[in-house]
Amino acid sequence: MIKERELREIELDRQAQCGTVTVAAPGIVRGFDAMHVSCAEGKRYWLVAADASIP
Numbered sequence: 001m002i003k004e005r006e007l008r009e010i011e012l013d014r015q016a017q018c019g020t021v022t023v024a025a026p027g028i029v030r031g032f033d034a035m036h037v038s039c040a041e042g043k044r045y046w047l048v049a050a051d052a053s054i055p
Contacts, residue, residue, distance in 0.1 A: 027054045 021030060029052040037044050 028052075029054060 021032070031050045031052070033048050035046045035048065037046050
């Protein structure tokens with residue numbers, strides 16, 4: 001029960017730190033994907049963004 005509460009608090013804090021992306025033009029799609037990557041310095045987090053157009 002304590003672990004569930006702590007994990008929930010961690011997730012809520014993580015979400016509160018995230019920003020918001022607003023697309024102001026119709027027909028444009030922006031996609032994001034986050035990855036956990038192991039590096040020589042330890043675990044790193046990558047956020048990859050891609051744009052597309054809808055005809």
